[in-house]
Amino acid sequence: MTGQATxxxxxxxxxxxxxxxxxxxxxxxxxxxYEGTLPRIERxxxxxxxxAIFRVVxxxxxxxxxxxxxxxxxxxxxxxxxxxxxxxxxxxxxxxxAIAASGQGYADIIRILYGYDPVNQKVIGFxxxxxxxxxxxxxxxxKDTKFLSNFIELDVSLDNDMQAVxxxxxxxxxxxxxxxxxxDGITGATISSRAIGNIIGNSTEELVPIIxxxxxxxxxxxxx
Amino acid sequence: xxSQAENSAHTRQVPSSTDEFIKGLWKENPxxxxxxxxxxxxxxxxxxxxxxxxxxxxxxxxxxxxVLVSLLRHFIPKEVRIASYxxxxxxxxxxTDYVIQAISVDLHKSLGAxxxxxxxxxxxxxxxxxxxxxxxxxxSIMDALGMGLGFILALFSLGAVREILGNGxxxxxxxxxxxxxxxxxxxxxxxxxxxxxxxxxxxNIIKQKKSTG
Numbered sequence: 001m002t003g004q005a006t007x008x009x010x011x012x013x014x015x016x017x018x019x020x021x022x023x024x025x026x027x028x029x030x031x032x033x034y035e036g037t038l039p040r041i042e043r044x045x046x047x048x049x050x051x052a053i054f055r056v057v058x059x060x061x062x063x064x065x066x067x068x069x070x071x072x073x074x075x076x077x078x079x080x081x082x083x084x085x086x087x088x089x090x091x092x093x094x095x096x097x098a099i100a101a102s103g104q105g106y107a108d109i110i111r112i113l114y115g116y117d118p119v120n121q122k123v124i125g126f127x128x129x130x131x132x133x134x135x136x137x138x139x140x141x142x143k144d145t146k147f148l149s150n151f152i153e154l155d156v157s158l159d160n161d162m163q164a165v166x167x168x169x170x171x172x173x174x175x176x177x178x179x180x181x182x183x184d185g186i187t188g189a190t191i192s193s194r195a196i197g198n199i200i201g202n203s204t205e206e207l208v209p210i211i212x213x214x215x216x217x218x219x220x221x222x223x224x
Numbered sequence: 225x226x227s228q229a230e231n232s233a234h235t236r237q238v239p240s241s242t243d244e245f246i247k248g249l250w251k252e253n254p255x256x257x258x259x260x261x262x263x264x265x266x267x268x269x270x271x272x273x274x275x276x277x278x279x280x281x282x283x284x285x286x287x288x289x290x291v292l293v294s295l296l297r298h299f300i301p302k303e304v305r306i307a308s309y310x311x312x313x314x315x316x317x318x319x320t321d322y323v324i325q326a327i328s329v330d331l332h333k334s335l336g337a338x339x340x341x342x343x344x345x346x347x348x349x350x351x352x353x354x355x356x357x358x359x360x361x362x363x364s365i366m367d368a369l370g371m372g373l374g375f376i377l378a379l380f381s382l383g384a385v386r387e388i389l390g391n392g393x394x395x396x397x398x399x400x401x402x403x404x405x406x407x408x409x410x411x412x413x414x415x416x417x418x419x420x421x422x423x424x425x426x427x428n429i430i431k432q433k434k435s436t437g
Binding site: 045 | 296299304308314315318322325326
C-alpha cells in the first residue's frame with residue numbers, strides 16, 4: 001500500500017523534467033568534450049599517419065598524397081580519398097610510395113599501410129593503422145618481429161609486359177615460406193596474419209602495375 | 225551489505241570517509257568479493273598494460289558518475305533512476321573515449337574495442353544505485369576512489385599473472401630465458417577463468433583463516 005502511494009507521488013512532469021534535464025546536461029558535456037578534443041585528436045591522427053608513412057618507406061622526410069581515379073594517379077586535394085602517399089628524401093628524390101589498404105580481419109576491418117619501392121619492385125614496409133584484433137593473439141600482426149620481417153623485401157615484380165604482378169602475394173602457414181612472394185603466418189593468429197597477406201596480395205595485384213607504369217607522376221610533381 | 229547495515233544503525237558509529245575508501249580495496253573488493261563487472265575482468269586482463277589502462281578508465285567513469293549521481297540524487301525520481309544512471313554513465317564513457325584518443329593514438333588502438341563496454345559494467349551501476357544515490361558527494365567520491373582502486377588492483381593482479389604465464393613477459397619486457405614454453409591458454413579467454421578462480425580461492429582461504437583465527 002505504502003509502496004503504491006510513494007510510486008504515484010512522482011508525477012510524470014517530474015520524471016520528464018529529470019530525464020530531459022539529464023539528457024541536456026549529458027549532451028552538453030559530450031559536445032564540449034568533443035569540440036575540446038577534436039583539434040588534438042585530428043593532429044595526433046595526422047602525426048600518426050605521417051610517422052606510419054615514414055616507417056613503411058624508410059629514408060624519406062617528406063610526403064605527398066595522391067588518389068586513384070579511373071586507373072590514373074592524381075594529386076589528392078582537400079577531402080579526396082587519399083590512397084597513395086609518395087615519399088621523398090631530403091634531396092627531393094622520389095623514393096617509393098606508401099599505400100593504404102584494408103580488408104576483413106578476425107574481429108573487424110583491418111586498415112594497413114605498406115611501402116612499395118618501384119625501383120626494386122618490392123614491398124619494403126608494413127604498418128597496421130587500425131585493427132580490433134584480439135589483444136594478445138590477433139594483434140601479434142602489429143608486433144611479431146618475425147611476421148613483420150616478411151615485409152622488408154616482399155617480391156611483387158611485374159611480368160614481362162609490365163601489366164600484371166608476376167606472382168601474387170599469398171599467405172602461407174607458419175614456417176613454410178619458400179618463395180619471396182609468400183607471407184609467413186603466425187601460430188595463434190592464423191586468421192589475422194592470413195588477412196594481412198590477402199590484403200597486401202589484393203592491393204598489390206591491383207595497384208602495383210598502375211603505380212609502376214605511372215611513376216613519372218610522382219617525379220613530375222616534385223620538380224614543379 | 226555490511227556498510228549499509230552500519231549506516232542504518234544509529235547506535236553504531238557512522239563509517240568515516242576513510243572507511244568508505246578502505247572497504248573497496250579489501251573487505252568489499254568489487255572483483256574478488258562482490259564478483260562484479262566480470263566481462264572486462266575476463267576479457268581485458270590478458271596483459272598487465274591492458275588491465276591497468278582498462279582499470280583506470282573504469283575508475284574514472286566510476287568516479288565521475290558517482291559524483292554526478294550523488295549531486296542529482298534529490299532531483300531524480302525513483303521510477304526513472306536506472307535510465308538516468310545509464311545515461312550519465314554512457315556520457316562519461318563517451319568522454320573517456322575522446323580523452324583517451326586525445327592522449328595517445330596507440331593507447332586508443334589497444335583499448336578501443338573495450339572502452340564502450342564500460343557502459344554495461346555492473347560495478348558502476350551498482351555503486352550509483354547502492355551508494356551514490358543515498359550518500360553525500362564527499363562520501364561518494366571516497367567510495368568511488370576505493371572501489372576504483374580495488375578494481376584496478378584486481379584487474380592488474382589478473383593481467384600480470386596471465387601475461388607472465390601466457391607470454392613470458394610483464395609490461396612487454398621478457399622475463400624468462402629463451403626456451404620458456406608459454407602457456408598460450410592463459411591469454412586465451414579460458415585463462416581468464418583459471419586465473420580468476422585461483423585468485424578467488426586465495427582470497428577465500430585468507431578470509432576464512434582470518435575469521436576462524
